[in-house]
Amino acid sequence: GEDVEQSLFLSVREGDSSVINCTYTDSSSTYLYWYKQEPGAGLQLLTYIFSNMDMKQDQRLTVLLNKKDKHLSLRIADTQTGDSAIYFCAETSNSGGYQKVTFGTGTKLQVIP
Amino acid sequence: KAGVTQTPRYLIKTRGQQVTLSCSPISGHRSVSWYQQTPGQGLQFLFEYFSETQRNKGNFPGRFSGRQFSNSRSEMNVSTLELGDSALYLCASSLEQYSYNEQFFGPGTRLTVL
Numbered sequence: 001g002e003d004v005e006q007s008l009f010l011s012v013r014e015g016d017s018s019v020i021n022c023t024y025t026d027s028s029s030t031y032l033y034w035y036k037q038e039p040g041a042g043l044q045l046l047t048y049i050f051s052n053m054d055m056k057q058d059q060r061l062t063v064l065l066n067k068k069d070k071h072l073s074l075r076i077a078d079t080q081t082g083d084s085a086i087y088f089c090a091e092t093s094n095s096g097g098y099q100k101v102t103f104g105t106g107t108k109l110q111v112i113p
Numbered sequence: 114k115a116g117v118t119q120t121p122r123y124l125i126k127t128r129g130q131q132v133t134l135s136c137s138p139i140s141g142h143r144s145v146s147w148y149q150q151t152p153g154q155g156l157q158f159l160f161e162y163f164s165e166t167q168r169n170k171g172n173f174p175g176r177f178s179g180r181q182f183s184n185s186r187s188e189m190n191v192s193t194l195e196l197g198d199s200a201l202y203l204c205a206s207s208l209e210q211y212s213y214n215e216q217f218f219g220p221g222t223r224l225t226v227l
Contacts, residue, residue: 031213031214033214041220041221043148043156043203043205043218045214088156090156098170099161099169100171101169101171101213105155106155106156
């Protein structure tokens with residue numbers, strides 16, 4: 001089946017850049033997404049990228065997509081302590097008349113003051 | 114504008130029971146999607162309702178069902194609860210169906226099955 005993989009943990013110092021990586025296997029992905037989940041809270045959609053794009057920038061967030069390698073990354077510039085959370089990547093793809101939604105395992109970002 | 118609300122926030126049930134969770138979308142949003150989050154399986158998509166019809170579904174057994182009312186509020190039902198159904202159940206709303214790039218999530222309902 002289709003998988004979306006992420007490293008479990010990332011630790012960075014406040015002010016540095018964070019890069020969270022994600023690999024996926026479904027070559028028919030339509031959109032790819034990044035979500036943030038803070039402790040005890042629901043999900044927050046941070047940004048998304050259409051599968052025919054290579055890059056998308058939104059303020060401190062930069063999403064890079066390498067379709068050939070099926071690799072997605074989220075770069076957070078000038079990382080702040082408020083960025084500490086779990087980050088999930090996800091993809092949607094067409095599957096038998098449905099939109100299949102698959103999430104990654106999540107990466108816990110720890111920002112050290 | 115109020116966000117997505119879910120009730121109850123916490124729930125404890127025993128195996129074999131059934132449970133109903135409720136989700137009220139953002140005013141004007143017509144689509145409601147449901148997700149299950151567990152430590153073992155991670156985040157998984159359950160189903161999506163739009164205009165009172167299920168429009169999309171994930172890979173869950175028939176014990177998991179839902180419905181949507183004319184005011185776009187949605188309920189999710191799990192029958193014959195199993196220990197593995199213990200999870201955080203999240204709902205999300207969007208204006209249109211399949212608009213996963215414009216979803217807003219509720220805080221979730223934490224279900225514990227004993």
